[in-house]
Amino acid sequence: xxxxxxxxxxxxxxxxxxxxxxxxxxxxxxxxxxxxxxxxxxxxxxxxxxxxxxxxxxxxxxxxxxxxxxxxxxxxxxxxxxxxxxxxxxxxxxxxxxxxxxxxxxxxxxxxxxxxxxxxxxxxxxxxxxxxxxxxxxxxxxxxxxxxxxxxxxxxxxxxxxxxxxxxxxxxxxxxxxxxxxxxxxxxxxxxxxxxxxxxxxxxxxxxxxxxxxxxxxxxxxxxxxxxxxxxxxxxxxxxxxxxxxxxxxxxxxxxxxxxxxxxxxxxxxxxxxxxxxxxxxxxxxxxxxxxxxxxxxxxxxxxxxxxxxxxxxxxxxxxxxxxxxxxxxxxxxxxxxxxxxxxxxxxxxxxxxxxxxxxxxxxxxxxxxxxxxxxxxxxxxxxxxxxxxxxxxxxxxxxxxxxxxxxxxxxxxxxxxxxxxxxxxxxxxxxxxxxxxxxxxx
Amino acid sequence: xxxxxxxxxxxxxxxxxxxxxxxxxxxxxxxxxxxxxxxxxxxxxxxxxxxxxxxxxxxxxxxxxxxxxxxxxxxxxxxxxxxxxxxxxxxxxxxxxxxxxxxxxxxxxxxxxxxxxxxxxxxxxxxxxxxxxxxxxxxxxxxxxxxxxxxxxxxxxxxxxxxxxxxxxxxxxxxxxxxxxxxxxxxxxxxxxxxxxxxxxxxxxxxxxxxxxxxxxxxxxxxxxxxxxxxxxxxxxxxxxxxxxxxxxxxxxxxxxxxxxxxxxxxxxxxxxxxxxxxxxxxxxxxxxxxxxxxxxxxxxxxxxxxxx
Numbered sequence: 001x002x003x004x005x006x007x008x009x010x011x012x013x014x015x016x017x018x019x020x021x022x023x024x025x026x027x028x029x030x031x032x033x034x035x036x037x038x039x040x041x042x043x044x045x046x047x048x049x050x051x052x053x054x055x056x057x058x059x060x061x062x063x064x065x066x067x068x069x070x071x072x073x074x075x076x077x078x079x080x081x082x083x084x085x086x087x088x089x090x091x092x093x094x095x096x097x098x099x100x101x102x103x104x105x106x107x108x109x110x111x112x113x114x115x116x117x118x119x120x121x122x123x124x125x126x127x128x129x130x131x132x133x134x135x136x137x138x139x140x141x142x143x144x145x146x147x148x149x150x151x152x153x154x155x156x157x158x159x160x161x162x163x164x165x166x167x168x169x170x171x172x173x174x175x176x177x178x179x180x181x182x183x184x185x186x187x188x189x190x191x192x193x194x195x196x197x198x199x200x201x202x203x204x205x206x207x208x209x210x211x212x213x214x215x216x217x218x219x220x221x222x223x224x225x226x227x228x229x230x231x232x233x234x235x236x237x238x239x240x241x242x243x244x245x246x247x248x249x250x251x252x253x254x255x256x257x258x259x260x261x262x263x264x265x266x267x268x269x270x271x272x273x274x275x276x277x278x279x280x281x282x283x284x285x286x287x288x289x290x291x292x293x294x295x296x297x298x299x300x301x302x303x304x305x306x307x308x309x310x311x312x313x314x315x316x317x318x319x320x321x322x323x324x325x326x327x328x329x330x331x332x333x334x335x336x337x338x339x340x341x342x343x344x345x346x347x348x349x350x351x352x353x354x355x356x357x358x359x360x361x362x363x364x365x366x367x368x369x370x371x372x373x374x375x376x377x378x379x380x381x382x383x384x385x386x387x388x389x390x391x392x393x394x395x396x397x398x399x400x401x402x403x404x405x406x407x408x409x410x411x412x413x414x415x416x417x418x419x420x421x422x423x424x425x426x427x428x429x430x431x432x433x434x435x436x437x438x439x440x441x442x443x
Numbered sequence: 444x445x446x447x448x449x450x451x452x453x454x455x456x457x458x459x460x461x462x463x464x465x466x467x468x469x470x471x472x473x474x475x476x477x478x479x480x481x482x483x484x485x486x487x488x489x490x491x492x493x494x495x496x497x498x499x500x501x502x503x504x505x506x507x508x509x510x511x512x513x514x515x516x517x518x519x520x521x522x523x524x525x526x527x528x529x530x531x532x533x534x535x536x537x538x539x540x541x542x543x544x545x546x547x548x549x550x551x552x553x554x555x556x557x558x559x560x561x562x563x564x565x566x567x568x569x570x571x572x573x574x575x576x577x578x579x580x581x582x583x584x585x586x587x588x589x590x591x592x593x594x595x596x597x598x599x600x601x602x603x604x605x606x607x608x609x610x611x612x613x614x615x616x617x618x619x620x621x622x623x624x625x626x627x628x629x630x631x632x633x634x635x636x637x638x639x640x641x642x643x644x645x646x647x648x649x650x651x652x653x654x655x656x657x658x659x660x661x662x663x664x665x666x667x668x669x670x671x672x673x674x675x676x677x678x679x680x681x682x683x684x685x686x687x688x689x690x691x692x693x694x695x696x697x698x699x700x701x702x703x704x705x706x707x708x709x710x711x712x713x714x715x716x717x718x719x720x721x722x723x724x725x726x727x728x729x730x731x732x733x734x735x736x737x738x739x740x741x742x743x744x745x746x747x748x749x750x751x752x
Contacts, residue, residue, distance in 0.1 A: 087717055094501045094722075111720075115502030209696040266588050266607065401719045408697070415610065415701045432517070433719060436498055438505060 032322050032331035034124035040330045042074045044099035045337065046089070048318060049079040051286045052153075055350040056103075063340045073333055075101070083212055090400075093117040100326025101334045105213055106140050106151065106316035107393040107403065113143040114397035114443065118321040120146040124335040129342070132360045136386040140316035143395055144442045149319035150338060152347050153356035156285035156379025157218065157313040159302040162295055165279030169196055173300060176381055177389050180303040180311035183253060190262040193279060200264035202257065203273045203281040206414060215407035216393065217314045218282065219254075224391045225307040226250035230406055236396045236434050238427035242406070243420065250307045251410075252419045265414060284314075285379060288355030292375075301378055313382045315390035317356060357383055397440045401433040488733075494726035501720035514727035524728065526703050527711040528735070534620060534707070535684035542624045542680050543673065546631035551665070553632070554639045564636070568629040575626065579693035582622045583609065586694075609695050612704035619690045619705055627683065631676045638672030639665065674747050681743065685736050688713070708732045 047056045060077040068074060078099070080088050086105055089112075092098045098117060112118045125147060130138070134154055141149040166173060169192035174180050181189065193201035208214040220230050226246040231238045241247075257263045264278045270287065272278040274294035281287065282304070292299055303311040320341055322334040340346055344363040351358045351367065357379045358364045369376040382390045394402060405426040412422045434440060495514055497507045518524050553564045570578065585591045586608040593605040608618040646664045655663065666673070691705035692698040698714065699706030706714075708728065716725020 090501055090717065090720065111502060114504060116504055117502060207696060265610070268584070268587055401721075404714070404718045411697045411700055412702055415612070417702060433721070436721065437500060437503065441505075443504060 032119040032121060032124050032327040032335070034331045034335055036332060038071045038073055038330060038332045038336060040333050041072050042076060043101060043326065043329065043333050043337070045075050045077050045101035045103070046099045047077060047079055047103035048082045048085040048105070050082045050318070050354070052350050052354040052356075053079055055353045058349065059341060059346045060337075062346075063337060067336065067340050071336065073336060075337055086212075086400075096325070098323040098325050100323060100329050101337055102321050102323050102326075103318055104149070104321065106149075106319050107213065107216075107395075107399050109141065109149055109319065109321075110143045110395045111397045111399055112321070113146075113148045114440065116324055116443075118148050118323055119327040119331070120148055121150070121322065121335070121338075122146050124322070124331060124338075125150070129339065132362055133342070134357070134359055134361065134364070134383060136315045136383040136390055136392075137359045139386060140392050140395075141319055149321035150342055151317050151319040151359050152341050153317055153351050153354070153359050154315055154383055155217075155317040156288075156355075156357055156376065156382065157221065157283070158304060158378060158382075160273065160281045160283065160287065160291050160295075161300050161302060162276055162279040163298050163300045165193060165196075165198065165201075165276070166300070169193055174302050176378060177303040177311040177313075177385065180306045183250070183305045183307045186305040187253070187257065187262070190257065190280070194260075194262060198277065198279055200261050200266070200272070201278055201280055202263045203267060203278040203283070204263055205267075205281075205283050206263075206265050207268050213403065215410045216403040217284070219410055220393065220406065221304055221312040221314055221391065222250050222254060222307055223247050225304070225309055225312040227307075227309040229394075230402055231394050231396070231430060233394060236394070236398060236440060238402070238405075238430040240427075242427045242430070243423035246308070247423060248419050251413055251423070255413050255416070255419060258414050259416060263414075285355040285357065285376070288376065289353070299375070301375060303378060303382070311389065313390050315383055315386055315392055398430070398433050398437065402430050405429045491726040491729050494723050495730050497723050499723040499726070501717065501722050503720075510723070514724045515731065518724060518727050518731065523703060523706070523711060524708075524731075527699070527706045527708045528732075530616065530703075530705060531685055531687065531707050533616065534623075534687055535681055537620050538623055538627075538684050539677065539680045541620075542628055542631060543676055545624060546628045546676060547635055547673070549628065549632040550635035550639055551661070554636060564633075567632055570626045571629040573626070575689040576693060578622065578626060579690055582618070583694055586618045610701050612702045615695055615701055615705045619687075619694060622690055622694070623684075623687070627680065631680065634676055635669060635672055638669035642668035677747070678740070678743060681739070682736070685732075685739070 045060065047053075056079070057077065060075050064074050086108055089098070089102065089104055089108070093112065093115060102112075102118065104112065109118075113120075121141075130147070133150060136154050137151055138147065140154070141147050141151070163173070166189070169189060171189045171192070172181070172185075190201050204218065205214060216230075223229055223242070223246075226249065228244045228246040229241050232241045258265055264272050267278070270290060273281040273287075273291065276295075281291070288301070304313055305311065320338045322331050322338070326334040342359055344358075344360060344366065347358045347360060347363040348366060350356070351363070355369075355376070357370065357376070358367055364370055364380065368374055370380045371377065386392070393399065396402065409422040409426040413419055496509060496511060498505075498510050498513075499507050549567050553560050553567065587593075588605065588607040588610075592608065596604045606614045608614045642665060646668070647660055650660045650664055686709055687707045688709040691707055691710050692713075695701055695705055699710040709732075712725050712728040712732070715721050715728060
C-alpha cells in the first residue's frame with residue numbers, strides 16, 4: 001500500500017512538473033487591442049514608493065474623481081517599496097499575478113516585453129499624444145520597434161555643487177555638456193577641494209547600495225564617456241566592451257578617487273552634501289528639491305565629467321505599461337489611466353515634487369526650471385541630445401544580469417578590487433547569460 | 444480510553460465504533476498535515492529538482508529545455524559558489540560553539556537564586572522578539588565607522604582600532620556574527636534553562652557533601668544532565684547558521700558584500716535565481732546545498748547521539 005501510494009504521488013509530481021515546465025514559454029510581442037470602449041469598472045495598478053509616491057497617490061485619486069468617474073472606472077493603486085520593487089514585479093510576472101497597469105523602472109522594459117508580460121501600446125496611443133512625447137521617452141519605451149511603455153517624466157543626472165566652494169578653489173563653472181570638466185580637470189578640482197579642507201569632497205551616494213538601479217544608472221555613463229559601453233548593442237555581449245582597455249582605464253581612475261578619499265564612501269545619508277561637507281554630489285534629478293532647500297541660490301547643476309568622448313549621462317526612468325493581464329481584461333481602461341498620467345497637469349504635479357524632466361514637449365515648455373537659463377536646463381539639453389549625450393541603458397531582455405553584474409563589479413572596484421579582473425568576470429557572466437538564453441532572440 | 448480491554452490482536456486492525464479500520468482513521472488524521480507537507484515541502488522540492496535540470500528562466504518566451512547536469516557543472520566550476528559555501532562554514536564554525544557556550548553561561552547565570560533574575564531573563568530574551576530586518580537596520584548604524592561600536596573600541600584602544608566594519612572584507616562577517624549571536628542566544632538560553640531546571644537538586648546536594656567544588660559539579664552533573672538539550676541546541680544552531688540570509692542581505696551596503704565576504708549560499712541562490720532570473724541554476728544551487736546540509740546533519744548525528752529518555 002505504502003509503496004503504491006508513493007509511486008502514485010511520484011507520478012503526479014512528475015506530471016505537474018512537466019506541465020509547469022511547458023507553461024514556461026509564453027507568447028511574446030502581443031499588442032493591446034484598444035477599441036476605445038471601456039468595459040470594466042475597476043482595475044489594479046502597482047507603483048513604486050519613491051520620492052513621487054504622494055504625487056502618484058494624488059494623481060490616481062484625481063483620476064478616480066474626474067476622468068475615471070466620467071467613464072465609470074476606478075483604479076486601485078498599490079504602492080510597493082522601491083528597493084525590492086523590481087524583484088516583486090518579476091516574481092508576480094512569473095506567477096502570472098501582475099496588475100492590469102504596471103509602473104516599472106525603465107531598463108527592465110525589454111525583459112518584461114520579451115517575456116510577454118507587458119503589451120505593445122501601438123494600437124492604443126494616438127499620434128498626437130505620441131508626437132508630444134520627448135524623443136528620449138519614446139526611445140526608452142521602445143523594444144523591437146514597438147512602443148511598450150511611456151513615462152510621466154524622464155531622468156536627469158549630473159553634478160550638484162555648492163558654487164561658493166568651487167569659487168574657493170577657482171574652479172571653472174561649465175555652462176553645458178559641451179564644456180564639461182574633463183576627468184583630469186575634475187580630479188584636480190577634487191584635490192584642490194581636499195586641500196582646502198573638504199576631507200571627502202565628492203558624494204556619489206555609495207550608501208544607496210546595490211539594491212535598485214543606482215550604480216548602473218549613475219556610473220555606466222563613465223564607460224560611455226570613455227568611448228565604450230556596458231555591452232555591444234548589436235550582439236548584446238559584453239566581452240571586449242565592458243572589459244575594454246578604455247573601461248579599465250576610466251574605472252581605474254575612478255577607483256583612485258575612492259582610494260585617495262576624494263570620494264566620500266562613508267556617508268550614510270544626504271547630510272554630507274546638505275551640510276556642505278562634501279561640496280559636489282554625483283546624483284540624479286530626485287535630489288534637486290532637497291539640495292535646493294539646503295544650498296539655496298548657491299546650488300549649481302553641472303554635467304558629469306568628460307572621460308574623453310564627451311560628457312554622457314543616463315536617461316529613462318519609471319514607466320507605465322499595460323500588462324498582458326490588463327490587455328485581457330480591457331486595454332482601454334489601462335490606457336485611459338496612462339493617458340491621464342502623461343497629461344500635462346499630472347506630469348507637472350509629479351515633476352514639481354521629484355525634480356525630474358517632464359515627459360512631454362508641452363509640459364516641458366511650462367516648467368520654468370527647464371527653460372533657457374533655468375537651473376535644470378542642463379537636464380533638458382542632455383535629453384534632447386540623446387543618444388549622443390544622454391545614453392539609454394542597453395535595451396535587452398538580459399538587462400537584469402547586465403545590471404547586477406555591473407553594479408557588483410562597481411562595488412568591488414570602489415572597495416579596491418582589481419579593475420580588469422572585476423570587469424572580466426562581469427563580462428563573462430553577462431555573456432554566459434546571453435548564451436543560456438539563445439542570444440535573446442527578438443519576438 | 445482508560446477502559447480499553449486488553450487485547451492480543453496486535454496485528455489485526457481494530458474496528459472503531461463506526462466500522463472504520465484504524466489504518467484508515469490514521470490516514471485521515473495524517474491527511475491535513477500531510478497534504479500541507481506535500482504541497483509546500485515535497486512538491487516545491489520535486490519541482491526544484493526538475494528545474495535544476497532545465498534552462499528555466501523566471502520570465503522567458505523560450506521553450507524550457509532539458510539541459511542535463513549543465514547547471515550543476517557550471518555552478519560547481521564557479522568560484523563564487525565555493526566562496527559562499529566557505530562563508531557558511533566560516534560563520535557556523537564561530538557561531539555554533541560561541542552561541543552554545545554563551546547560551547549555557549547565560550542559562551546558568553539566570554538559574555541562580557539572585558534578586559531580579561526575571562529581569563535578566565527578560566533582557567536576555569528580548570532580542571529574539573525583534574524582527575531581524577529591524578534589528579539589522581539598528582546594528583548598521585551601530586557598526587558605522589563613526590558609530591557606537593567604534594566609539595567603544597576607540598575608547599579602550601586609544602583610537603587604534605576602528606575598522607569600517609560593514610565595508611571591510613575582513614570585519615564584515617564578524618559584525619554579522621555578533622548580531623547573530625546577540626539575536627539567537629536568548630532562545631537557546633531558554634531551552635537550556637528549562638533543561639537546567641530538570642536536573643534534580645539532590646544530585647548537587649550529594650555532590651557538595653562529597654566535597655565537589657562548583658566547577659566539578661558543573662562538569663559532572665550539569666553538563667551530563669542537560670546533554671540532550673545541548674545536542675538539540677547544537678544541531679539547531681548549525682542548521683540556522685547554514686541558512687544565514689537576513690543579516691548578509693540587509694547589513695552590508697550590497698547583499699553578500701563587501702567583496703563577497705558575507706555572501707552565503709542562500710544569498711547567492713536568491714541572487715542567481717531572482718536577481719539574474721536564472722531559476723534553473725538557482726534550483727541547482729538549492730539542491731547542491733540540500734545535499735551538503737543533509738550530509739552535515741548525518742555526520743553530526745553519528746558523532747553525538749541523544750540518549751533515550
